[in-house]
Amino acid sequence: MKINVKVNGTAHSHDVEPRTLLVHYLRDTLRLTGTHVGCDTSGCGACTIHLDGKAVKSCTLLAVQADGCEVTTIEGLATNGNLHPLQEGFHQEHGLQCGFCTPGMIMTAADLLKHNPKPSEAEIRHALEGNICRCTGYHNIVKSIQYASEKM
């Protein structure tokens, strides 16, 4: 099936099998490997991207469902070579150890800050309930998001 998707501002058109998951389309066809596959069972949030501006798990969407939509991945957050405040925050506050969950954490946090620019610590922790960090780094992840919230 032919799909037309705008990813990080660039229009793409590809033939995909209906069963192709959006995350595999992004990683394997478009070679945007910043979006990770963690649990593959809709639980861990490592594959979080924005679909028409909303945080979604790209392992639980078919690529054909994204036809006609706009997708933003972690690769699309920086502008003109400048890190997004969230990316800068994760750098400054040591918001990662192994980094596997980081793209998903940042994309979920970006959705949160869009709706709630000055979240409380409790609101940040609640917003991250769909993202799992195996290095148990939540404390610094929260601090990274607070850093970005102050910068934005």
Add this chain to the structure above:
Amino acid sequence: MIPSSFTYQKVKSVEEAIAALKESDSKILAGGHSLIPTMKLRLNSPAKLIDIGGISALKGIKESGSEIVIGAATTHAEIASSKVIQGKLNLFAQTASAIGDIQVRNRGTIGGSLAHADPAADWPAAVLAADATIAVQGAKGSRKIKASEFFQGLFTTALQEGEVITAVHVPVFSGKSVYMKFPQPASRYAIVGCAVVKHSDGKISIAYTGVSSNAFRDGAAEKAISGKKIDAGSAEVASKAAAEGMHIMSDHYASEKYRKHLAKVYLKRALLAVA
């Protein structure tokens, strides 16, 4: 994990969806947040998916006389953030916010959740306690099914083959309501979920999800609290009747005994919250 092969059709109207459903082994795809995970695990391998996610007539929330009508393809996040729902049907705002996580709420739909009828889903408790009706459409026309007659067993509903849920009709009530659950810590599904509505005339509705193979109204517990002032003592008495006589699920998250205990605890808490 990749699902087995299937064909995919995106439809623009309910009529088109119903026509497409005549093909054997076809399934409706709404938000896909129950269906796609089961297809990835190959627990479900439909030959065809009919995507109703683009039907605008199935989306949105409107007030119609004494009821609120929620389109079947409205997402949990849209319901949770709706001013109409927050103002007039807070039980539904509260239930919607309790589902999964923000990514799930951004895609999952109320109609999809009801049609799937997962024994641990949150919506069934809310629609039962609120005396909602579920509007469905099929080749033979439209009909409305009372929530109390909709959930019939494990993943089993009153939906007939070829029927599509179009909307959920909820009568606006005055009074207090609450949905409380003990969530499975990773998936956020309800190990026990309890919805209570205390109508302004004193009538109390109690519904459970997660406890048995399908969500149910707890008539025995309702009877035990009916006509009484809710306080610690009467809530304690009512909780003794909780889920009495029901088949209680047992799994690696919670044994039958523990689930029944939780059902009592959550009824007590929910009753005191609407006291």
